[in-house]
Amino acid sequence: MQTLEPDPVNTGVGIGQQSSSRRTPGLFHFSTTRERTMKHLAKPHTLAYAISLTAIMASNAAYAADALKIEEVIVTSQFRDTSLLNLASSVSVFDASNIAARGASNIEQLLNMAPNVNFSAGASRGRFFQIRGIGERSQFIDPISPSVGLIIDGVDFSGLGLAASTLDIDQVEVLRGPQGTEYGANGLAGLITMRSSAPSASPLLRVSVEAAQYNSYKLGLVASGPLNEKLSYRVATQNQQSDGYIKNRFLDRDDVNNIDESILRGKIRYQAADDLLLDFSLVYLNADNGYDAFSLNNTRTTLSDQPGHDSQESVAGSIVTNWSASQRFSLESVLSIADSSTEYGYDEDWAHVGYHPYEFSSADNYQRDKDNISADFRFISTAQSSLFNDSTSWVAGAFLRNETEELSRNKTKDLMPNGNFTSQFDTENYALYGQLRSKLSPSVDLVSGLRVEQRNADYSDSLAVESNNDENLWGGNITLEYQYSNDTLIYGTLSRGYKAGGVNGRIISASTTNSEITPDMYEFDTEHMLNYELGLKGSWLDNRLQAQVAAFYQDRSDVQAKQSIFDPNNYSFDDYLSNAAKGKTTGLELEMNYLASDTIRLFAAAGWLSAEFRDFTSVTHVDAKDDNTGAALPPVDMDGREVAHAPHYQFFIGSEVALMANLVLRVEVEGKDEFYFSNSHNEKSASYELVNARLTYQGSNWDVSLWGRNLANDDVQTRGFYFSNAFGNDPAKNYVPETYYQLGEPRVAGISANYSF
Numbered sequence: 001m002q003t004l005e006p007d008p009v010n011t012g013v014g015i016g017q018q019s020s021s022r023r024t025p026g027l028f029h030f031s032t033t034r035e036r037t038m039k040h041l042a043k044p045h046t047l048a049y050a051i052s053l054t055a056i057m058a059s060n061a062a063y064a065a066d067a068l069k070i071e072e073v074i075v076t077s078q079f080r081d082t083s084l085l086n087l088a089s090s091v092s093v094f095d096a097s098n099i100a101a102r103g104a105s106n107i108e109q110l111l112n113m114a115p116n117v118n119f120s121a122g123a124s125r126g127r128f129f130q131i132r133g134i135g136e137r138s139q140f141i142d143p144i145s146p147s148v149g150l151i152i153d154g155v156d157f158s159g160l161g162l163a164a165s166t167l168d169i170d171q172v173e174v175l176r177g178p179q180g181t182e183y184g185a186n187g188l189a190g191l192i193t194m195r196s197s198a199p200s201a202s203p204l205l206r207v208s209v210e211a212a213q214y215n216s217y218k219l220g221l222v223a224s225g226p227l228n229e230k231l232s233y234r235v236a237t238q239n240q241q242s243d244g245y246i247k248n249r250f251l252d253r254d255d256v257n258n259i260d261e262s263i264l265r266g267k268i269r270y271q272a273a274d275d276l277l278l279d280f281s282l283v284y285l286n287a288d289n290g291y292d293a294f295s296l297n298n299t300r301t302t303l304s305d306q307p308g309h310d311s312q313e314s315v316a317g318s319i320v321t322n323w324s325a326s327q328r329f330s331l332e333s334v335l336s337i338a339d340s341s342t343e344y345g346y347d348e349d350w351a352h353v354g355y356h357p358y359e360f361s362s363a364d365n366y367q368r369d370k371d372n373i374s375a376d377f378r379f380i381s382t383a384q385s386s387l388f389n390d391s392t393s394w395v396a397g398a399f400l401r402n403e404t405e406e407l408s409r410n411k412t413k414d415l416m417p418n419g420n421f422t423s424q425f426d427t428e429n430y431a432l433y434g435q436l437r438s439k440l441s442p443s444v445d446l447v448s449g450l451r452v453e454q455r456n457a458d459y460s461d462s463l464a465v466e467s468n469n470d471e472n473l474w475g476g477n478i479t480l481e482y483q484y485s486n487d488t489l490i491y492g493t494l495s496r497g498y499k500a501g502g503v504n505g506r507i508i509s510a511s512t513t514n515s516e517i518t519p520d521m522y523e524f525d526t527e528h529m530l531n532y533e534l535g536l537k538g539s540w541l542d543n544r545l546q547a548q549v550a551a552f553y554q555d556r557s558d559v560q561a562k563q564s565i566f567d568p569n570n571y572s573f574d575d576y577l578s579n580a581a582k583g584k585t586t587g588l589e590l591e592m593n594y595l596a597s598d599t600i601r602l603f604a605a606a607g608w609l610s611a612e613f614r615d616f617t618s619v620t621h622v623d624a625k626d627d628n629t630g631a632a633l634p635p636v637d638m639d640g641r642e643v644a645h646a647p648h649y650q651f652f653i654g655s656e657v658a659l660m661a662n663l664v665l666r667v668e669v670e671g672k673d674e675f676y677f678s679n680s681h682n683e684k685s686a687s688y689e690l691v692n693a694r695l696t697y698q699g700s701n702w703d704v705s706l707w708g709r710n711l712a713n714d715d716v717q718t719r720g721f722y723f724s725n726a727f728g729n730d731p732a733k734n735y736v737p738e739t740y741y742q743l744g745e746p747r748v749a750g751i752s753a754n755y756s757f
Contacts, residue, residue: 070543070544070546070593070595070601072084072085073085073093073095075087075091075093075173076171076173076193076195077151077173077175077182077191077193078182079182079378079380079395079435080380080395084537084548085487085489085537085538085539085546085548086489087537088447088479088481088489088491088535089175089176089177089493089535090115090175090176090177090533090535090548090550090552090589091173091174091175091176092113092114092115092117092173092174092176092591092605093171093172093173093174094110094113094171094172094174095170095171095172096169096170096171096197098110098113098172099166099169099172101666101694101696103210103694103705103707103750103752104166105165105167105218105238105240105261106125106161106162106164106165106166107150107161107164107166107172107192107194108125108127108161109166110166110172111126111129111174112650112652112670112672113605113652113670114174114176114605115176115589115590115591115605115606115607115650116131116132116133116176116587116589116607116608116609116650117129117130117131117174117176117607117650118130118131118133118135118645118646118647118650118672118675119161120135120136120137120138120645120718120719121293121718121719121742121744122137122138122718122719122742123291123310123344124162124257124259124287124290124291124310125161125162125289125310126161126718127159127160127161127162128148128159128161129148129150129161129192130147130148130189130645130646131147131148131174131176131177131189131190132176132177132189132190132552132554132585132587132609132611133585133611133643133645133646134147134148134188134189134529134556134585134611134643135147135148135189135645136148136159136562137562137644137645137678139159140366140575141366141407141409141421141423141505141575142502142503142504142576142577143405143407143423143425143459143502144159144502145185145186145499145500145502146158146159146186147186147188147189147499148186148187148188148189148190148192149179149183149186149187149190149191149192150163150164150191150192150194151183151191151192151193151194152164152193152194152195152196152283152316153194153196153267153281153283153318153320153336154281154318154320154334154336155281155283155316155317155318155336155337155338156186156336156338156372156374156401156403157314157316157338157340158186159370160312160314160340160342160370162261162285162287162289162310162312162342163283163285163312163314163316163340164192164194165238165261165263166194167220167236167237167238167265168196168197168234168236168265169194169195169196169197170195170196170197170198171194171195172192172193172194172195173191173192173193173194174190174191174192175187175190175191175192175193176189176190176550176589177189177190177493177495177497177531177533177552177554178190178475178477178495178496178497178498178529178531179191179497180449180451180474180475180477180495180496180497180498181433181435181449181450181475181476181477181495182433182449182451184399184429184431184451184453184473184475184498185429185453185455185473185498185499185500187497188497188498188499188527188529189497196234196236196265196267196281196283197222197224197234197236197267198234198267198269198279199224199225199226199232199233199234199267199268199269200224200225200232200234201226201232202225202226203224203225203226204222204223204225204756205221205222205223205756205757206221206222206223206754206755206756206757207220207221207754207755207757208220208221208222208238208752208753208754209752209753210750210751210752210753211750211751212242212748212749212750212751213748213749213750214242214243214244214245214748215241215242215243215255216240216241216242216259216748216750217240217241217242218238218239218241218752219238219239220236220237220238220239221236221237221238222234222235222236223235223236229271230270230271230272231268231269231270231271232268232269233266233267233268233269234266234267234269235264235265235266235267236264236265236266237262237263237264237265238261238262238263239261239262240259240260240261240262241258241259241260242258242259243255243258244256244257244258244259244290245257245300245745245746245748246292246293246300246301246302247300247301247302248292248301248302248303248304248307249301249302249303250302250303250304250305250351250352251304251305251307253307255290256290256292256302256304257289257290257291257292257293257307258289258290259289260287260288260289260290261285261286261288261289262285262286262287263283263284263285263286264283264284265281265282265283265284266281266282266283267279267281267282268280273325275323275324275325276321276322276323276324276325277321277322278319278320278321278322279318279319279320279321280317280318280319281317281318281319281320282316282317283314283316283317284314284315285312285313285314286312286313287310287313288309288311289309289310289311290307290308290309290310291307291308291309291310291344291345291346292304292307292308292346292347293719293742293743294346294350294721294740294741295350295740296350296351296729296730296732296740298740298741298743299743300743300746302350303350303351303352303355304347304350304351304352305347305351305352305353305361306347306363307347308344308345308346308347309343309344309345310343310344311342311343311344312340312342312343313340313341313342314338314339314340314341315338315339315340316336316337316338316339316340317336317337317338318334318335318336318337319333319334319335319336320332320333320334321333321334326382327382327384328381328382328384328385329379329380329381329382329385330379330380330382331377331378331379331380332377332378332380333375333376333377333378334374334375334376335374336372336373336374336375337371337372337373337374338370338371338372338373339369339370339371340368340369340370340371341368341369341370342366342367342368342370343365343366343367343368344365344368345363345364345365345366346363346364347362347363348362348363348364349361349362349729350740351730355731355732356731356732357731358731359731360731361412362411362412363411364409364410364411365409365410365411366407366408366409367407367409368405368406368407368408369404369405369406370403370404370405370406371403371404372401372402372403372404373401373402373403374399374400374401374402375399375400375401376397376398376399377397377398377399378395378396378397379395379396379397380395381393381394381395387436388438391438391439392436392437392438392439393436393437394434394435394436394437395433395434395435396433396434397432397433397434398431398432398433399429399430399431399432399433399453400428400429400430400431401427401428401429402426402427402428402429403427403428403429404424404425404426405424405425405426406422406423406424406425407421407422407423407424407425408421408422409421409422420462421461421462421463422461422462423459423460423461423462423505424458424459424460424461425457425458425459426457426458426459427455427456427457427458428455428456429453429454429455429456430453430454431451431452431453431454432451432452433449433450433451433452434449434450435448435449435450436448436449443482443483443484444480444481444482444483445480445481445483446478446479446480446481447477447478447479447480447481448476448477448478448479449476449477449478450474450475450476451474451475451476452472452473452474453472453473453474453475454470454471454472454473455469455470455471455473455500456468456469456470457469457470457471457500457502459502459503459505461505463505465503467502467505467523469500469501469502469523471500471501471526473498473500473526474496474498475495475496475497475498476495476496477493477494477495477496478493478494478495479491479492479493479494479495480492480493484538485538487538487539487540487543488536488537488538488540489535489536489537489538490534490535490536491533491534491535491536492533492534492535493532493533493535494530494531494532494533495530495531495533496528496529496530496531497528497529497531498526498527498528499526499527499528499560500526501523501524501525501526501527501560502523502524503522503524504521504522504523504524504576504577521576521578524560524576524577524578524579525558525579526558527556527557527558527559527560527579528556528557528558529554529555529556529557530554530555531552531553531554532552532553532554532555533550533551533552533553534550534551534552535548535549535550535551536548536549536550537549544594544595544596545592545593545594545595546592546593546594547590547591547592547593548589548590548591549588549589549590549591550588550589551587551588552585552586552587552588552589553584553585553586554583554584554585554586555582555583555584556582556583556584556585557581557582557583558579558580558581559579559580559581559582559583559613559616559643560577560578560579560580561577561578561579561580561613561616561643561679562575562576562577562678562679562680563575563576563577563578563679563680564576564680580613580614580615580616580638581615581616582613582614582615582616583611583612583613583614583643584612584614585609585610585611585612585646586609586610587607587608587609587610587611588606588607588608589606589607590604590605590606590607591604591605592604592605598658599657599658600655600656600657600658601655601656602653602654602655603653603654603656604651604652604653604654605650605651605652605653606649606650606651606652607649607650607651608648608649609646609647609648609649609650610642610648611642611643611646612640612641612642612643613638613639613640613641613642613643614639614640615639616637616638616639616641617636617637617638617639638679642675642676643676643679644675644676644677644678644679645675645676645677646675646676647672647673647674647675647687648675649671649672649673650670650671650672650673651669651670651671651672652668652669652670652671653668653669653670654666654667654668655667662697662698662699663695663696663697663698664695664696664698665693665694665695666693666694666695666696667691667692667693668691668692668693669689669690669691670689670690670692671687671688671689671690672687672688673687674686674687677719677720677721677722678720678721678722681722682722683720683721683722683739684720685717685720685741686717688714688716690709690710690711690712690714690716691710691711691712692707692709692710692711693707693708693711694706694708695707701755701756701757702753702754702755702756703753703754704751704752704753705751705752705753706749706750706751707749707750707751707752708747708748708749708750709745709747709748710745710746710747710748711747712747713746713747715743715746716743716744716745717741717742717743717744718741718742718743718744719741719742720739720740720741720742721739721740722737722738722739722740723735723737723738723740
């Protein structure tokens with residue numbers, strides 16, 4: 001949602017997309033800046049200040065003329081392109097104008113605008129996502145099956161959040177709830193899709209620059225245009241640098257938590273014939289970020305002598321084909337391939353050698369190579385091939401993916417031998433799927449979908465652990481849509497999602513030294529979920545108000561819950577996944593966009609969530625340790641305990657005010673309730689609210705923005721760990737139990753500009 005229109009381009013074409021040209025700025029597009037979690041409770045005066053400021057600025061907007069607009073949004077991640085107001089699902093959409101207004105360089109800086117969506121830090125960026133309280137928060141030794149998928153231009157980057165750069169991204173879609181029909185195993189909680197801009201119909205050259213505090217800058221270039229009547233291109237590149245906001249006192253450096261990311265994105269569009277369109281996409285990412293974020297006194301000043309790192313190098317590409325020569329159906333396909341190498345390491349003791357006589361020194365490092373190749377073929381009916389007296393349209397498709405993941409871990413610790421470890425994890429997924437849309441009456445449609453999937457997973461590691469897990473999985477949905485009026489849709493849906501089971505590799509070998517680890521912990525079962533959802537969406541007041549609201553209840557079985565157990569023999573924690581019997585989640589989601597006048601636009605998003613374990617007894621709760629021996633105490637009843645990273649409420653409100661025809665002020669307030677950091681302890685974040693602002697002036701072929709994030713300079717907690725008496729982390733305090741926090745971005749101000757030739 002932005003007042004400054006970006007250069008007109010044709011949107012990308014992919015699975016579920018049409019080849020027509022369209023712009024999709026508008027509906028539920030809310031921009032704010034980067035935000036995380038705060039150290040203290042929310043302050044009501046910041047909200048009052050933002051509202052007062054907006055009112056004052058609105059009174060000075062007499063010279064603005066139609067600067068703000070609300071336009072239609074098209075969702076392209078479903079089987080058929082659908083207007084957001086006509087899609088029976090809870091979806092948030094952010095286009096290029098939202099990304100620009102937010103100043104976002106990565107998906108993490110957009111997600112707090114989406115109701116009931118969270119992310120986990122514990123790295124240079126928030127690389128793991130949670131939707132409605134479901135999703136991974138980290139990855140160390142064991143392979144994972146993601147609960148939230150990440151698809152970029154048809155390429156699967158699930159679990160690789162550094163790849164989610166917003167450079168030249170045309171649209172981001174966040175789908176909440178299981179995507180069992182469309183996407184299968186990686187969509188239990190939901191899905192995030194990102195689509196880059198397509199080649200433009202006319203020549204384009206745009207330069208973007210940004211400078212901010214903490215020695216931060218960003219330089220980008222986009223070039224696009226036709227090569228001939230059938231061939232067009234688009235190339236975008238960007239480099240982002242920042243020292244970060246951490247000071248390492250021991251090394252006397254202020255760049256130990258730096259950002260150093262370069263990305264090159266290219267696309268070729270070939271209109272081979274009137275009925276055949278091909279899009280070739282390629283991306284290269286090189287992120288070499290630092291990671292030194294935890295301190296023993298919970299400040300932004302660290303003492304580490306071995307600062308960590310968080311890097312990723314990815315080369316990926318896709319070919320998207322749209323063929324419509326047949327009168328009976330159209331064929332859409334996506335072929336993709338990706339090769340990613342990541343390295344993640346950190347200083348475990350958060351101090352330096354010589355810090356204390358009773359110190360320990362430890363560092364941990366994980367190198368992963370992850371390759372995947374996938375193919376998706378989809379047949380979509382036309383009017384000539386409708387079934388049952390032309391009342392029913394259909395979609396039928398097939399999907400396959402092959403993925404390999406190699407891990408090399410090196411852990412050094414002065415209390416035990418080096419922890420060298422390697423593993424290999426190979427998976428193959430094959431699926432058939434289909435969907436029927438039947439018109440029961442002029443105003444009622446019934447949509448039914450089914451996906452059957454076979455997953456073969458082979459695991460082996462250097463500790464002689466081997467596992468072969470073959471599963472037959474299925475998911476689907478039944479949805480009833482009622483078009484109450486031309487502007488109002490009411491829907492109800494029942495959907496089923498699934499997440500594959502697996503093996504806790506290293507914990508099997510750890511059982512030889514830790515008597516608390518038993519054979520029933522070695523493997524974990526497949527998780528299933530039934531999602532019940534009711535929704536209302538539409539436009540009112542002569543299309544000046546557009547809104548969507550959804551209420552849902554989710555019934556989870558065999559919930560996969562990450563836990564850890566302390567091994568007193570080698571002073572280490574062994575992480576593993578186990579199955580809680582059940583989980584129950586209820587919630588509400590609301591998004592609204594209101595054009596109050598020709599010069600004032602108001603927008604809001606809010607989510608309420610209650611996500612709990614049911615019938616779950618944890619034998620590994622870190623709080624439940626003997627203070628002297630570290631041995632596990634009797635099982636802990638976690639029935640009714642909230643799951644981690646599931647705040648009760650989230651909100652995002654803001655306004656755009658056209659002060660003059662070319663000058664727009666944007667003010668935003670966002671907030672989030674406290675939430676548990678982990679399922680293994682009871683420590684929580686603090687609730688927070690943040691205020692951000694952006695002032696943009698638009699020229700004929702240029703624009704410039706002054707912006708500030710976290711204007712009140714609040715401390716925000718983005719990740720938390722708790723250490724029990726069994727093994728604390730600060731020898732100067734005799735290793736007493738403490739909670740340690742990673743702090744998010746402080747107040748940051750900067751200037752951004754774009755110039756088009």
